[in-house]
Amino acid sequence: MRRWEQYFTPQSLEEAIFLLDKYKGAGKIIGGGTDLIPQFRDNKEESKYLVDVTQIPEMKEISLLEDSFVIGGAVTHAQLAGSQDVYNYAQVLAEATVCVGSPQIRNMGTISGNIVNAQPAADGAIALTALDAQVHITSADGEKVVPITELYRGVGKSKVDSTIEVISKIEFKKIDKVQNVSSAFERLASRKALALPMVNVAVCLKTTGGQFDWARIAIGPVAQMPFRPFLIEDELRGMPTDEESIRIIAEEVSQLVQPRSSKLRGSADYRKEMVKVLVGRALMKAIARLGSEPY
């Protein structure tokens, strides 16, 4: 196992940025460490200075504003999965984060780690992709806001450079049934805990009078990053929200994705077929949630 030399727990964002700036690339942000520490163990990580952002009060808050959420970069999966606000106004995120790893991993792992780790299967990031999250990234040069879909360079490769910058917060519009907006998450895995998904799907949508106003569909792991079928999302505006239309949409999405075969998590043709099943189920579930009956 490789080892870091020093470990800092700054109490403010400014302090964290100062430390990164001071070590000029030899430092690195650590959140829960659930991905980073195993990378040290496997000799794949060699940063010398770790900057732990989980003690920074403002980064640990979930704030529900009038029509949006602001999630601190150090908020854990367990916080999101257990938040009544998130359940009420971003159900897809609650459903996704409760699927991550195990209770222990959810207690430690952070939502921003889920983004920076850049795994196309990351449940939290899939949900945030469907939520069209805007990610606030802070460095010594200041803050920039980037849509989550633009943060990926490849499998395991993020455009967020944790040696010089940190995800300070994540922002997205709340999902409010009163406005006919709804969301849902579906997942298929080898077992019911401690398992990466074979396929996961998150959807957010708005309907009016039995028709789609819009829908955002995020799918993993079928590409180098969480996948959004933008063309199909455009196509479905105005389509009826009945079973037949959803079947057609799901089929089209399935045709579009090009998952890889994995020796551990399923062949390409199976995953492609499961994309169809899960997209269909997620859309149905989200639509059902807009109805009067509880789903």
Place this chain on the structure above:
Amino acid sequence: METRYIGKNVDRPDAIDSATGKLMFCAEKRFPDMLYAKTFRSTQTHAEVLEIDVSKAAQLEGVVAVATAEDLPGVNIHGIHALDQPVLVPVGGKVRLPGEPIAVVAAESIEIAEKALELIEVKYKPLEVLSDPELACLESSPQVHDKRIVREYEYSIGDVERAFSEADVVLEYTQHLSRQEHAYIETEAGISFYDSDGILTLFAPAQEPFNTRQQVARALAIPESKVRAKVPNLGGSFGGKQSMTVQIHTALLTYMTKRPVQMIWTREESMLFSTKRHPGRFYYKIGATKEGMITSMLVDFLLDAGAYADQTPGVVVSAGATAIGPYFVPNIKVYGKGVYTNNPISGAFRGYGGPQATISVERAIDLLADKLGIDRVEIRRKNGLKTGDKPGNAVMVLDSRVTLNDTIEQALAMAGPKPMPSGKNKKVGRGIACCMPQFDVSAKPYNGLTGAGAEVELLVDGSVQVRTGVVEMGSGIKVALAMIAAEELVLDMNKVDVVLSDSMLTPKAGPTVASRAMYCCGNAVKAAAIQLKDRVNIKAAEIFQVPKDLIIWDNGKVYAQGKEDQAMKLSELARLCYVSGTNLVSSIFFVGTHAHLGHSFCTAVADVEVDEETGEVEVLFLGTSHDVGKMINPIGVKSQILGGGVQGMGWALMEDMKSENGQIIPKNLHEYPIPTANDIPKRTEIGIIEDPYPTGPYGAKGIGEHTNYTSTPAILNAIADAVQISLDKFPATPETVWRAMKNRQSDAKPLATCPSSVLEPSTVTV
């Protein structure tokens, strides 16, 4: 009979230690001046070792010793059933699978030892890899060892050919079996040191300390009397910690450095180099009358031994002996073999070939019933073994009153009505599977098992120590043996201590395998306690001036019948015995006389729900009925049954230690999934049939392996029932089930694949 402890739930003292964090495993031992050891392992699958250079590693500061084959004073070989495995692969030798040890390092810290490994250089000449066991016997295939077959099994009774020609229906079926990892939560770990008498002492995992002692002594060329092997509590084993893992390596480093040495395998090392459950395939040809009576069975099976023999010789025999299932079949021909490949080493895993055979025969019986148009339960009822039967290739006459049908009826009663599907695209199915595991009850020269020795000592403070060589790996044998001694000596449990598995302190008792510990050691401890009591009673009779059969033992007091007021403390009696020359240590070596093996029946019923769109399977119900003879500690019996059931479920649904060209693919516990609490059956029932077994201690039979036999095939049969698929390959992962459903339309017939070439062509019709 009113008992004091037997048949009642008794808390395990070692469980209390475990719950408080005090239970010590191998990785918890610490000694001053201790060194940390790490292993340099081959990355090649099959290669000749041309050169080993450890000079740089040896010069690293903090490295105290680097050992290669050249440093071994004794014979560079080990093995359980056959000696074919090098302790450290030498220059000029071959590595036969990835992960094979070439050098071991002892250093002042783990970090230094790890760094030293990076400085070791080995040159190889790669050889062609043999990864397909079906090709192992071809002349053109690469040769892993001098011989290609580890062990063959053959059994024949009656005339199968004639019976097939006369049968109304003949079914052929081939079942493929995946490789299962033991996945005990404690990885292999051990520590060695010289004690003050100069005895090389090891605390290391094993299922028999005496085997460790023998193998270490041979490798170091020292007398066995100079080695002490102690097996502390094991964090799970299930057959997987029987072979040499860390033992010879730490002992060698202690031998070289004269310092304590600890080695702890990482999870990746454990997955890479521990033994596995044999994968393979079983071909069946079964003939039956139209009424459903099975008249003949032909079995041809192949087990992949992997790179070394390890337990394959025994597993092949055990699989062969179980291959017919718990059925009476007049004409039988079984041929099977285990072959060398460059795959992970297959060893013992709870059931020892029996589960592989049981899965295969139970799938085949379902398909036979379908072909006959007979109910799948009915065909089992009709053919199930009964008391007095001398079943085919098993080696005993059935001598207990419980029959297979008793367990079938109990399991079905527990299951109740078949549940309804929970939604659209969901299908529910029910499966049944039966077995008759054979547990070891005696000395069996042909596979190296033996009798069981036990000592019971009365100490002068009135407490009792029981000593025997079996291992506690979680099954609860320790408390069960204490219960037996306390029962016989009419003592409180807290007056009895049990010492296990220490080659210097405990008598040889054979390995803790084959569901034998309760039967063999239970009998030995019981007899030793009776012998001790009898001996002490001679003195008591003298003191109390009454015949010795009138002496009563009562909770640490002893008195003559009717004269309780004149009772003497057991401690005082013990003291008087001691000073007058009575031997207070009784010793028994139990060897069963009536047969080589005992048997017990088990039936499992499983209900599953299959998602027709995704192939996901949810186990709604798993119920198993067990013919246990007599439960010594009921909570312990049931706990083992539950655990075995979930292990079997894991194999049925998710576990597959895949390898490709000899290299394993899952390398950790998320890539190799075992069931979590979220995955267990929605409802579980345990059925117990008690009918004391005449020769068992208080009537007890062996029980440890039985649910492993039946839970896997019951679940597979239930899936097949739900969605009419063949499942000739498993685990039934969502994708496997989905694909089988997809292929169902095009090929509705059950799949029958090619039999092996070893059978005469005339015996096979495809």
Place this chain on the structure above:
Amino acid sequence: MTVLKMKLNGKQVEVEIKPSDLLLNVLRDKLGLMGTKEGCGEGDCGACTVILDGETVTSCITPALKAMGKEVITIEGLSDGKELHPIQKAFVEYGAIQCGYCTPAMILSAKALLDKNPTPTREEIKTAISGNLCRCGGYEYIIAAIQSLIKP
């Protein structure tokens, strides 16, 4: 070297560590608390679970300095040495323990659950221990032991 200060099993402790030490190794090797086990080193098995400020974490992938100024509970902190903690007692009585390697961590996961939710459902119990692998017992008696502690 640096000094880790934390409240451990109810007592303030100070221990000299390397900044790169993991919590598991500090507990076992520096403080001699061997009840916390290592099963995989990657957070996959849960055998190293401890409670950090009320939440379960896998100490094998937790940098020790994450515990600075916080409260850590290990299995050694549950019993006063005279009486078993009710969860420990239930685990023993209900046959929830076989080899015992997963047990300390399993008990801590049960404690973290019951401290927050004294009346969990069967599903909530299963999920609360879903990060603790047990290979011997099949979980059913563990669930029964935890259920026995729910006060009606």
